[in-house]
Amino acid sequence: MSGWRNKAVRRAPWVLAAAAVVAGAVVWAPSVGATVAPSQAWDARQPGPDDLFTATDGSTNYFRSPIPANPALDPNSDAIVASMGDNTPRLNGPQWQITIYTASNSDPLYHPEFSEDWGCSVGDGIHIPDYATREVPSPGDEWVVVYNKDDGTVKSIWGASKESGQWNGSCGGVWPAASGGGADAKTEGVGTGAEVQAGTGFILNSEIQSGAINHALYFTSTTSCSTFRAPAGKSDGDGGGASCVPMGARIQLDPSVDCAGLPGASDGEKMICVTMQRYGGYVLDSGGPGPLSGIGVAGDDLTDPDRAPWQTPGNGMRDGGILDLAGLDGSTGALADIPWDKLRVLNTWNGQ
Template identity: 75%
Template sequence: MDTVRRWTRTVAAVGAIALVAGFGTTAGADAWDARQPGPAELFTGTDGSTNYFRSAIPANPKLDSHSASMVATMGSNTPRVNGPQWQITIYDASNSDPVYHPSFSESDWGCSVGGSIHIPAYATRELPAPGDEWIVVHNKDDGTIKSIWGASKSSGQWNGSCGGNWPAASGGGAASKTEGVGTGAEVQAGSGFILNSEIQTGSIEHALYFTSTKSCRAFRAPAGKSDGDGSGNSCLPMGARMQLDPSVQCDTLSGASAGEKMICVAMQKYGGYILDSGGPGPISGIGVAGDDLTDPSRSPWQRPGNGMRDGGILDNVGLDGSTGALHHIPWNKLRVLATWNGQ
């Protein structure tokens, strides 16, 4: 399941950032708190797995010998924030939530969620085509992150194209997968996505998810494979970790929104990984989990709330999916680490 498909089905909807729900009103925040994951609960690596996403980049990290060539492929491109079509929905669940035994239409990828998955009754999937229709569930009772790609619900039953299963404490890297499939890099679906709880606190404490139209066939940890086809010194290996130069003054970026400043700081402290092939730009598609519970047009199971609408959670912090939403960040000052930990 190469997620490059989702990015090539339409140009208008691609290359942006998505977020989780419930920001902007007391009622919305309360609803979110009870239903969706907090920032310390995902991609944590607390079981002894390598903590790719929550480990800060050390001072003076070793850079890839071709870092400058890789960054130069961006040209004047500014990453954008994913439109609603590309917002992976992520929910907390427990064994008391409804249980489903999904069947999968794909037969070649070892699709599995371990036989069953608990999905809250109020849950929605990622928006229909041209999206990938993801739904991701963090089960606190059994300690798993399970996901369905191409998810749909009919006659009270969730099914899909494929699915995957990760230990929740494993950090989301490809090596920790239990079974099934993830992103184009084979990491856990939703790894590195910005959470609404982080918007509420004003701090993103993990590395981010990026896509690239210049991804290489080659890959490195935390990736377990690549859906890219590039080669040479200027393409980006799947799993490559990028960092914004720490000399950039994020708090004083002229004209920058609150959302831009949060992303700027996160890119200095934790950076971001190339985890899928897609566009529209050479480096694009920062990922965030979707479903704004305050949206009156929200319609489970098929339509999550749109945080980019006027007054939505994304709109409130300046992340509206437009080309200019992140243009105050000096993306030409990115650099690519030699390894995930800069050593």
């Protein structure tokens, strides 16, 4: 199984503010039951279902706000969806799953040195638990992301490595944990290629185990536009014309699809189907292999006996892993029962 956020070059994050608006409510919210046995309960060393993307401080909430009924669609919605053909998105494979951890001020404090000069910063340091691992590819993005429950921040290192007991990297940034993760919420430093918080919209292991994903998802695209919209603060794409996908575009699965009745669908597919109707997903990176790919999954299955900090996260797609038990792996077939041809592209993030 392979990952689908591959790059020809490493991403260079950047900063730009985005507009803040308020979303309406939604009326459809079907539920899918729990997907794993109680013996594999969520591990509090990683964020819980309600820890991230919450915007409880009143900030614009791009990810937790449901899509309103009858949203305004992008004028190019049909052309964008048609350009995707019969492409079925894949989940990011194990090597492209950004790791996200829960930390406290009692965990070791690091002051990483950064090799880039883009205003990289993690403020007064970053607390990283000793059990943390980074995203696998090397060279690659190599993220390590930490939610600090004591100071209410999400801090990240891009191009992270740990040598002689010290974490360093290429760059880094800081977001309030209650900000919703958009580009306009950044406190300092830099984020992903779309300038959002690293790991924003990624499916958490705790959400797979709870049976519900209550936020918008993260997607990549090989046909991303050079233009962008909120929550993105920039684009690392170079596409143009009516059929490219604007960076930051919010996509939604037609609410008329019967997610609970999808023939042959796994519990994980049904969960993602419901999420795509209620919250949709954002295109927030340029990557393949298809026009719509790379649904973000937070990595490091802590139940994997082969995991080894700081370089080898646990593989949730292995036989018996957290993702595998929900019927989710890195193959196209894992999400093939969802009718992806019934997507639509919203005009703005809140459907106005």
